[in-house]
Each structure stands twice: as structure tokens, then as C-alpha cells.
Amino acid sequence: MTEQFNINQFNCSINGIGQTLVWAHGLCGCMQSEDAIGVYAWHRFPKKLQLIRYDAVGHGLSMTADSVDGYLWPNLAQDMLNIAHHYKAPKPFILGGQSMGCATSLFAALAKPDNVKGLVLMTPPVAWQARAAKVDYYHKIAKAARILGGKGLAQMNAKHLDKMLPDWLIDAHKHSVLGMLDGLKSMKRQTLNQLFTAAAYNDLPTKQQLATISVPTLILAWQGDEAHPVATAKALHKALPHSTLHVASKMDHVDDWPELISEFCLGLQS
Structure with a gap:
């Protein structure tokens, strides 16, 4: 583990004991926004498992990175491993x-x-050739973020x-879906610019x-989300030798996800 790592830079939450799931949120999200949308039901996660959640660098209540490099996915992965190591x-x-x-x-x-x-991979992002086609889009968002800031x-x-x-998820969670933007509102212009530059x-x-x-x-995976296409999930399923894929097309399917995650983790207990 790198000596430069400082756990005080990260906002973390630890519950339960035993077999551990370390969980990371999505771009411009945070623990607060995950809790607001009402899909994850982390309060129902088995207490005989340990759940470590955290706000990624530049998100939520965690500190920002010094440069675009801090938001590159391999570096975020090192943060995840460092957090797991810190909490033993x-x-x-x-x-x-x-x-x-x-x-x-x-x-x-x-x-x-x-x-x-x-591994638990929820709504994998657009990738490979399809992602390459979005490089200009990410640079445009980076520029817009520098002007508008998080609130804008x-x-x-x-x-x-x-x-x-997906439209069907928005319809099912009209009362809470805007909460997913709460974490974005407080994000700084420079941070957002670096985040979306890294996304490119x-x-x-x-x-x-x-x-x-x-x-x-x-x-x-879920249907009807162009930023998280089912095609990516299917390609991951094909590439990963020991994977199981569930594709949701309605809210009832997503409501089963917390139980699927819990059962998966319990099944891996030593």
C-alpha cells in the first residue's frame, strides 16, 4: 500500500462484521445520493457481513484529487484497495x-x-468502441461543468x-429520484472538470x-439507460469466466437486487 494514502481524506461508513463487501458508487454520486434514490436498501444488508462504503475522491464529503490522474479508474481502484486495507x-x-x-x-x-x-457489478458503464464514440461528449460536459458548477x-x-x-425507474421513484443529484450540487467546478476530463x-x-x-x-443491468447499456453487461458476462447476469426491465426486478447482492455475498462466506 502506498505511503501517500490518507484515510482522513475519505468519508467512509462501516457496518457489520465478518465477510466484507467494499462498495463504490457511480460518477457524481455519493453515499448520500445512493441512500436518497431508494434502490440499494443498504439498511437491509445482513449484519453478519461487513459492508464498507465510501465517497470516492472528489465526491460527497471526501477530499478532491490534485489532478485528472486522481480520477482515472485504475487510481480509484487503488483507493478502494487502500480503504479495504485500512479497515483490515x-x-x-x-x-x-x-x-x-x-x-x-x-x-x-x-x-x-x-x-x-x-465481484458485484451494478449497471456497468458504456465501454470500448461505444465509449470511444463519447469522448467528445465527455469533453463538452467537462467544459460545461467548469462554467455551471455542481448546482448548475x-x-x-x-x-x-x-x-x-430508465423511464420506468423514474416513474417508480418520482418522490426520491431527484435525490440522486444531491451529491452533485455541492461539487466544485474544477473537480467536475477534472472528473469528466478523466471520463474521456x-x-x-x-x-x-x-x-x-x-x-x-x-x-x-437494466434496460433503457444509454449511459449503462445492457450491451456492456452482456459483454462483461461473456468475458468474465464465472459471472451471472440479471437484466431488469421493470421496477419489480430492481427491487430484488438488494436480496440478490446479499445472497451472493453470503454464498461466498468462508
């Missing part, structure tokens, strides 16, 4: 996350394969939630690299 998570542990958190988990598993016994970007996104979430450089590991990840993997 029993090895091997389970890693998981949503969108950016998926990428973080995959790169962490590649960096320290002996430390990881399972949140207001813009509130008008286009259908670009961020980021990509998932190659399929050849993915084929070397031999641990059980739970993949959760």
Missing part, C-alpha cells in the same frame, strides 16, 4: 459498485487478484433524468484482461 477487511474480500464503481472494482481485482473473492449541472440534469435513468480517458479493462478474472461475479 478479512482477505479475500468482495468488491462491488455501480457504474464507475464497477470499473473501480474490476481494476482492483486485476491489481490484487489474490485479495478478491467475488444538477439543474440541467434534473430536466433530462431520462438520459440518466477512462475505459473498462480489455476483454483479454477480463478473462483473467476468475472469481464469481454478479452482474446487474
Whole structure:
């Protein structure tokens, strides 16, 4: 582990004891926004498992990075491993996350394969050729973020939630879905600019690299979200040797996800 790591830079939450799941949120999210949307139901996560959650660098109540490099996915993966190490998570542990958190988990598993016994990948982000087609888009958002800041970007996104979430999920959570933007509102212009600049450089590991990840993997995808296409989830499922894929097309399916995650983690207990 690197000597430069400082746990005080991260806002973390630890509950339960035993087999550990280290969980990472998505881009421009945080623990607060995850709790607001009402999909994760972390309060129902089994107490006989340990759940470590944290706000990624530059997000929520965690400190910002010094440069764009701090937001590159392999570096976020090192943060995840450092946090697991700091809290003495029993090895091997389970890693998981949503969108950016998926990428973080995959790169962490590649960096320290002996430390990881399972992966939970929720709504994997657009990747490979499809992501390359969005590079200009990410640079435009980076420029807009530098001008608008977190509050302005949140207001813009509130008008286009259908670009961020499936319509059926928005309809089911009308009372809480705007809460997912709460974490974005307080984010600084420079941070957002660096985050989206990094997004233009980021990509998932190659399929050849993915084929070397031999641990059980739970993949959760949903239909109707262009930023998290089912095509990415299916490609991951094909590339990862020991993966299971669930694709949601309605809210009832997503309501089952907390139980699927809990059962998956319980099934990996030593």
C-alpha cells in the first residue's frame, strides 16, 4: 500500500462484521445520493457481513484529487484497495459498485487478484468502441461543468433524468429520484472538470484482461439507460469466466437486487 494514502481524506461508513463487501458508487454520486434514490436498501444488508462504503475522491464529503490522474479508474481502484486495507477487511474480500464503481472494482481485482473473492457489478458503464464514440461528449460536459458548477449541472440534469435513468425507474421513484443529484450540487467546478476530463480517458479493462478474472461475479443491468447499456453487461458476462447476469426491465426486478447482492455475498462466506 502506498505511503501517500490518507484515510482522513475519505468519508467512509462501516457496518457489520465478518465477510466484507467494499462498495463504490457511480460518477457524481455519493453515499448520500445512493441512500436518497431508494434502490440499494443498504439498511437491509445482513449484519453478519461487513459492508464498507465510501465517497470516492472528489465526491460527497471526501477530499478532491490534485489532478485528472486522481480520477482515472485504475487510481480509484487503488483507493478502494487502500480503504479495504485500512479497515483490515478479512482477505479475500468482495468488491462491488455501480457504474464507475464497477470499473473501480474490476481494476482492483486485476491489481490484487489474490485479495478478491467475488465481484458485484451494478449497471456497468458504456465501454470500448461505444465509449470511444463519447469522448467528445465527455469533453463538452467537462467544459460545461467548469462554467455551471455542481448546482448548475444538477439543474440541467434534473430536466433530462431520462438520459440518466430508465423511464420506468423514474416513474417508480418520482418522490426520491431527484435525490440522486444531491451529491452533485455541492461539487466544485474544477473537480467536475477534472472528473469528466478523466471520463474521456477512462475505459473498462480489455476483454483479454477480463478473462483473467476468475472469481464469481454478479452482474446487474437494466434496460433503457444509454449511459449503462445492457450491451456492456452482456459483454462483461461473456468475458468474465464465472459471472451471472440479471437484466431488469421493470421496477419489480430492481427491487430484488438488494436480496440478490446479499445472497451472493453470503454464498461466498468462508
